[in-house]
Amino acid sequence: MNGRIAAARKALGSECVVLGHHYQRDEVIRFADYRGDSYRLSQMAAQAKGSYIVFCGVHFMAESADILARPGQAVVLPDLNAGCSMADMAEISQVEDAWEQFVSLGLTDDNGTGITPITYMNSTAAIKAFCGERGGLVCTSSNAKGAFDWGFSRNEKIFFLPDQHLGRNTGFARGIPLDEMVVWDPYMLQGGQTVERLRKAKVILWKGHCSVHQRFLPEHVDKVRAKHPGIQVIVHPECRWEVCQKADGIGSTDHLIKTVKAAPAGRSFAIGTEIHLINRLAKENPDKHVITLDDSGCLCTTMFRISPQHLCWALESLVDGNVVNQIKVRDNVKQWARVALDRMLEIQ
Numbered sequence: 450m451n452g453r454i455a456a457a458r459k460a461l462g463s464e465c466v467v468l469g470h471h472y473q474r475d476e477v478i479r480f481a482d483y484r485g486d487s488y489r490l491s492q493m494a495a496q497a498k499g500s501y502i503v504f505c506g507v508h509f510m511a512e513s514a515d516i517l518a519r520p521g522q523a524v525v526l527p528d529l530n531a532g533c534s535m536a537d538m539a540e541i542s543q544v545e546d547a548w549e550q551f552v553s554l555g556l557t558d559d560n561g562t563g564i565t566p567i568t569y570m571n572s573t574a575a576i577k578a579f580c581g582e583r584g585g586l587v588c589t590s591s592n593a594k595g596a597f598d599w600g601f602s603r604n605e606k607i608f609f610l611p612d613q614h615l616g617r618n619t620g621f622a623r624g625i626p627l628d629e630m631v632v633w634d635p636y637m638l639q640g641g642q643t644v645e646r647l648r649k650a651k652v653i654l655w656k657g658h659c660s661v662h663q664r665f666l667p668e669h670v671d672k673v674r675a676k677h678p679g680i681q682v683i684v685h686p687e688c689r690w691e692v693c694q695k696a697d698g699i700g701s702t703d704h705l706i707k708t709v710k711a712a713p714a715g716r717s718f719a720i721g722t723e724i725h726l727i728n729r730l731a732k733e734n735p736d737k738h739v740i741t742l743d744d745s746g747c748l749c750t751t752m753f754r755i756s757p758q759h760l761c762w763a764l765e766s767l768v769d770g771n772v773v774n775q776i777k778v779r780d781n782v783k784q785w786a787r788v789a790l791d792r793m794l795e796i797q
């Protein structure tokens with residue numbers, strides 16, 4: 450299989466770029482021209498040359514690549530079943546309904562004068578377009594702080610979706626008290642909030658989460674510290690607020706990687722993020738002790754769907770002149786989603 454993938458890559462040459470997310474399995478990401486978190490891969494997609502972008506990630510990432518790609522470029526997702534449970538927690542009709550209620554309560558107008566909508570990269574193209582059209586933007590865990598600064602420079606409130614934990618952790622790090630951040634539950638009347646709480650809130654958080662990172666609990670931090678005295682606990686900001694408060698460091702996927710690589714030999718880390726990345730960091734940093742925060746291991750099952758077989762099939766199909774599993778965002782959605790993504794790429 451590896452030989453066939455390598456042969457197809459060689460045959461396609463510069464006409465094809467392969468992007469691989471850090472959570473991919475080793476036997477897939479080894480073939481990536483660029484590896485990174487969703488922010489870096491968005492940058493690479495925007496700069497990609499050639500006719501084909503093969504995205505070894507999940508559906509929302511491939512959508513973003515199609516939005517940022519040049520005319521004539523085709524974005525391929527090797528397995529269409531590679532989705533994201535977090536992105537599925539915010540359906541566009543639910544978000545539009547929430548916004549209509551904000552307008553009726555006088556919290557904002559239709560165009561976003563009053564509330565800045567910010568969506569995490571882990572969302573559908575339709576949600577990204579929703580934010581772009583209403584004066585908002587997209588963010589990743591790498592630039593969430595910059596996105597909040599940007600949002601508050603325009604309005605006194607932020608509507609953050611779909612990951613409540615990233616929004617809460619980012620807001621708290623910025624000095625916003627927990628009681629000024631409320632959770633909007635789309636399955637409850639008025640989001641489960643009183644008018645008074647919505648008016649007081651500086652951040653309205655959508656009730657969504659990452660199924661991988663939410664599994665980490667505060668007791669996992671206590672347990673690993675007791676078992677490994679002196680170990681440094683670093684976690685992704687998609688983890689619960691209680692976990693992040695107990696950690697020694699919080700940061701995006703790229704930040705976690707850089708922290709481990711920059712540490713002196715002999716340092717020990719317990720990391721709260723996806724298990725494939727942790728195992729890769731342990732292999733690539735043999736002079737350090739790198740383990741998962743939770744012994745049961747947290748696997749991103751949807752990211753795991755991309756297999757060497759899927760990648761081989763997608764590449765060999767391109768060699769034969771057949772574009773399979775192409776991800777295409779509708780033009781009317783692409784226009785405003787591009788605005789939101791361009792704003793993201795402009796901030797730090």
